[in-house]
Amino acid sequence: MIETRSLSKVYRVGEQEIRAVDGIDLAIEAGEFLSIVGPSGSGKTTLLHLLGCLDTPTSGNIVIDGQDASSLSPVELTRLRRLKIGFVFQEFNLLPVLDAVENVELPLRYQKVKPAERRRRALEALEQVGLAQRARNRPSQLSGGEQQRVAIARALVTNPALVLADEPTGELDTRNTCLVIELMRDLNRQTGRTFCIVTHDPVVAGYTRRVITLRDGKVAGDEAGEEAELACESQPQV
């Protein structure tokens, strides 16, 4: 599904050279549910951006679905993102002037899907995240947890092979964190889509089947294990 070979990203700040990602070899299989953890500055967000084709590596290769992304032009990278990758961000990044269903439709719009079809698929995706009844609400009328679920629907609506989530629970309370992770895990099980979650929260990492630990831009640990049992409280905490 995804393979990286000696993947590196080097930033230059003044005289100093920062090796944010430093020679990472990684293989992610289709259908995995994994997390990338590490202290801040360990390069996990940079790695996620490289995996998501938002950024180009300084050296090394990244192969997504058999296609070497490191040699693609910005236009081709945009196309690859549009078709194969879904993103979930820490700050949800919903457009405030669009309601939930319009936000979910946005990636389809860039795929030039017809309006009726777009609406149908977006409502379907909202159904999947349990927010069908909130379709006409703007982000400002939704709770943080709900907003992140809309963002997840947006990431899923294009049927991407890979969903990348950057600190998806960073802005959420414990209960909503649990709900969001549970949602992503269920979607992973139902649809077989690959989920890759960057987090600094060990609890969140504990819920995934594979945990990759980064330190100073290098892989410091790669453990596969049983995911922890999820038991979200059904009542909101006061």
Place this chain on the structure above:
Amino acid sequence: MLKYIVRNMWRRKARTFLTVFGIVVGIFALTVLGGLSARLTQQVNGARSWFTSKISVVPEGSSLFGGGEGYLPLSKVDEIEAVPGVKSAVAGFGLTLEKEGGGFGSPELIVGADLSRSQDLLNLIEIGQGRILQEGDGGKTVLGSTLADKFEARPGDTVELRGRPFEVVGTYKPTLSAVDGFAFVSYKDALDLFRLANPYFQVEDIAATIDVIPQPGVDMEELAQRIGDEVPGVRVISPREAERQISQFSLIFNAILLGIGFIALIVGGLSIINTMVMSVSERVQEIGLKKAIGAETRSILSEYLLESSLIGLLGGLTGMVLGVAAIVLLNRATASSNVTVFAVTPTVVVGPVLFAVLLGTLAGVFPALRAARLRPVEALRED
């Protein structure tokens, strides 16, 4: 897409309004001045075809548009007719139709033409109904088309010119020139009307202008030169000279119009650029998000260009509508004195709006490029 852009503009209502308002002011001014210019152009073109078809002889120090003092003695007619190449010279005496005349543009005039010598001058215009004025037509008038419409007069009707009744013997076809506002009467009647209005002036045998009709095949410029050389104490305005005076007049006005347009361009353009740069800065993260989920550079670019041209369109439409409304109101206000100051032509309506949209689009280029060139990673990182 459009709905989305409108909502984005609505997000910053006050700012959008202020920017649009800036455009409105500029376009309003442009529209009103455009209306003024259009009206003037109509009149100038009208004047052009009248004045360039003949040679006008006026008192020294006068121009085509008056401003001079004094009159020419009738004896000059003989002197001019003696110049080789002149077919006939017709003394004319004009006074404004309304006593308190002196409105805007070419006024309505009562023109007395000395028909004892020739009717050539009056043959320059095509008669619509009835006949042209003839020698001995005291108390009779032939009306230009505008005046005929104004008085709703047909041959046989009687109209009042400066309080005196005149029988209409003919009306001219529209020429779209100054002549449409002329009431031609005999030279003697015109002089009488002048005496009536100015009882303390003893005027006899004078002319305000002498119009010269050349013999066929004679070059008018050369003839004008010759008249100037041979007849002392007059100013000769050849067709080319008339053309020059008229062009100069419209040139100055168009320069003013251009200046206003330029100010609108700078003020409006800068305020749109400012607004759009702010919009882009505010939405950097959104732009990053859009690029992350697959928006092409082109689609970001067109989104922001559309937003800025929409600001231009809104301001342009509003400014134009207000401008046209002002024109209509002003024209209505001056209608009672039978003066039309502004004209609404297709150019007056469409021009400023197109200008505003173009301005908006151009002003959007820089901010839109800035937005479109953002790299997704950096854009997303920004708070």
